[in-house]
Amino acid sequence: xxxxxxxKGNEALAEAAMxxxxxxxxxxxxxxxxxxxxxxxxxxxxxxxxYLQAExxxxxxxxxxxxxxxxxxxxxxxxSPGISLKTEGISYMAGADLPAVIINVQRGGPGLGSxxxxxxxxxxxxxxxxHGDFYLPVFAPSTVQEAADLVYExxxxxxxxxxxxxxxxxxxxxxxxxxxxxxDERNLEDLPEKPWATDGHHGKRTHNIVNSLFLxxxxxxxxxxxxxxxxxxxKRDEVRVEEYLTQDADVVVVAFGAAxxxxxxxxxxxxxxxxxxxxxxxxxLWPYPVQAIENCNARAFLVVEMNMGQMxxxxxxxxxxxxxxxxxxxxxxxxxxxDEVLEQIVAISEKVGE
Amino acid sequence: xxxxIQAVLAGFGGQGTLFAGKVIAYAGLIEDRYVSWFPSxxxxxxxxxxxxxxxxxxxxxxxxxxxxxxxxxxxxxxxxDKFVEEASSGAAVVFDSDLVEPGDSRSDxxxxxxxxxxxxxxxxxxxxxxxxxxxKLWSITHFCERATLDEAIKKCVPPSKAHLVDMxxxxxxxxxxx
Numbered sequence: 001x002x003x004x005x006x007x008k009g010n011e012a013l014a015e016a017a018m019x020x021x022x023x024x025x026x027x028x029x030x031x032x033x034x035x036x037x038x039x040x041x042x043x044x045x046x047x048x049x050x051y052l053q054a055e056x057x058x059x060x061x062x063x064x065x066x067x068x069x070x071x072x073x074x075x076x077x078x079x080s081p082g083i084s085l086k087t088e089g090i091s092y093m094a095g096a097d098l099p100a101v102i103i104n105v106q107r108g109g110p111g112l113g114s115x116x117x118x119x120x121x122x123x124x125x126x127x128x129x130x131h132g133d134f135y136l137p138v139f140a141p142s143t144v145q146e147a148a149d150l151v152y153e154x155x156x157x158x159x160x161x162x163x164x165x166x167x168x169x170x171x172x173x174x175x176x177x178x179x180x181x182x183x184d185e186r187n188l189e190d191l192p193e194k195p196w197a198t199d200g201h202h203g204k205r206t207h208n209i210v211n212s213l214f215l216x217x218x219x220x221x222x223x224x225x226x227x228x229x230x231x232x233x234x235k236r237d238e239v240r241v242e243e244y245l246t247q248d249a250d251v252v253v254v255a256f257g258a259a260x261x262x263x264x265x266x267x268x269x270x271x272x273x274x275x276x277x278x279x280x281x282x283x284x285l286w287p288y289p290v291q292a293i294e295n296c297n298a299r300a301f302l303v304v305e306m307n308m309g310q311m312x313x314x315x316x317x318x319x320x321x322x323x324x325x326x327x328x329x330x331x332x333x334x335x336x337x338x339d340e341v342l343e344q345i346v347a348i349s350e351k352v353g354e
Numbered sequence: 355x356x357x358x359i360q361a362v363l364a365g366f367g368g369q370g371t372l373f374a375g376k377v378i379a380y381a382g383l384i385e386d387r388y389v390s391w392f393p394s395x396x397x398x399x400x401x402x403x404x405x406x407x408x409x410x411x412x413x414x415x416x417x418x419x420x421x422x423x424x425x426x427x428x429x430x431x432x433x434x435d436k437f438v439e440e441a442s443s444g445a446a447v448v449f450d451s452d453l454v455e456p457g458d459s460r461s462d463x464x465x466x467x468x469x470x471x472x473x474x475x476x477x478x479x480x481x482x483x484x485x486x487x488x489x490k491l492w493s494i495t496h497f498c499e500r501a502t503l504d505e506a507i508k509k510c511v512p513p514s515k516a517h518l519v520d521m522x523x524x525x526x527x528x529x530x531x532x
Binding site: 005006031032066115123171175176177178179261262264265266268335337339 | 376379380382386388389390391392393395414415416418419421438458
């Protein structure tokens with residue numbers, strides 16, 4: 001076990017990815033993600049890996065496609081506008097069943113937006129990381145420690161299901177420092193075998209093809225149906241969620257990532273006022289922890305996000321009319337305050353308490 | 355006994371407020387407490403005020419953004435004006451008295467001005483006003499054990515500048531005594 005060190009979220013993501021066996025990183029600078037690429041540029045050469053600053057985000061994601069095709073653990077990172085540029089390549093990777101990790105350190109949008117923390121790419125991450133019929137596992141860390149742990153596991157999930165995996169972080173998590181215990185360095189020889197990789201057949205096997213073009217409709221239909229069978233397995237086995245004080249809660253707050261930290265403070269404050277509040281924190285945004293919400297006997301839900309209301313739709317789907325679902329958010333890079341969230345909890349509690 | 359702290363350190367870019375904040379954060383790391391350090395990284399970094407929020411706590415930390423600081427270091431007027439208003443009741447607000455004119459009406463907080471930049475300059479420690487102020491803040495808030503503070507300095511100064519460790523420690527001492 002390594003020692004407890006103080007690191008920025010961006011740096012911890014980079015270090016943990018390398019410890020997971022990532023030896024190919026293709027990036028392009030953008031605030032508030034830049035320290036991640038900078039850290040990679042400094043440390044990847046020491047591990048005999050490739051750090052490459054591409055000429056654009058689009059080039060970077062296609063380099064990830066290439067490295068992943070060769071069976072290597074590859075990653076790229078960016079922030080919101082840069083992720084939009086990458087989505088064409090991500091769709092191609094989903095279509096070609098290529099494992100890789102993509103990190104989005106979100107900032108305010110739309111457009112160039114702001115450079116302050118935001119969660120306004122929830123819909124993009126869970127619904128629209130490119131065109132076509134596909135999903136991606138999306139992990140949403142809430143602490144620097146969890147950022148390190150999740151990116152480390154993301155490579156295994158990507159390899160297991162042959163899919164790109166997204167880490168949906170934000171500017172707060174990327175920029176802040178917290179103590180972190182880093183995961184152990186993976187031995188490259190022990191990484192999963194990839195018999196499908198296009199890494200040279202040496203005349204010993206038929207050649208492999210990595211491709212997302214299927215002109216025969218039936219063939220593409222079969223491909224997509226097979227991929228969705230894998231998605232069913234992901235939905236069954238990979239859901240992660242944290243439940244905090246939900247057992248007896250009347251008002252359950254649902255929040256992920258940075259917003260969940262603030263929501264947790266507000267829940268604690270509500271408890272000390274005698275209000276039975278709890279928190280459900282989805283760690284996977286896809287697959288969504290539907291069951292945790294279904295099993296919850298709350299009289300009302302409050303969804304807190306750093307956007308205009310995106311995940312709230314998934315909560316409403318899961319609650320399915322069984323209880324009121326309200327929303328509180330701050331957008332554009334404004335970080336909500338715990339006392340604002342507490343105010344909402346108090347108001348809802350008074351409403352449903354009657 | 356080390357006390358919890360929710361601090362904001364603010365000044366012009368280059369005055370070393372982020373570094374001073376890191377010293378507090380490392381003190382928390384050394385004492386195995388919950389720690390968060392969150393810098394301003396927006397447009398204010400380019401020529402305006404730079405600031406960071408630092409929290410040391412026995413409990414897990416919610417928002418790393420400190421909105422009601424119980425400790426403030428202000429190294430210029432705009433920083434003082436902004437954060438003196440946000441400070442919680444009873445907070446310690448430490449500032450450079452040569453650079454800041456307290457024009458606020460708060461009477462429920464401790465305002466402690468010392469000529470930190472002058473103290474540093476007179477001792478030929480040109481840029482260490484930030485550490486002088488940090489020493490002063492520590493003497494009021496005791497956010498960590500005294501010995502931890504020196505250890506934290508050692509951890510924060512990069513190996514290439516190891517020769518500056520002793521000077522930083524002296525700056526701390528001068529702040530504590532100021």
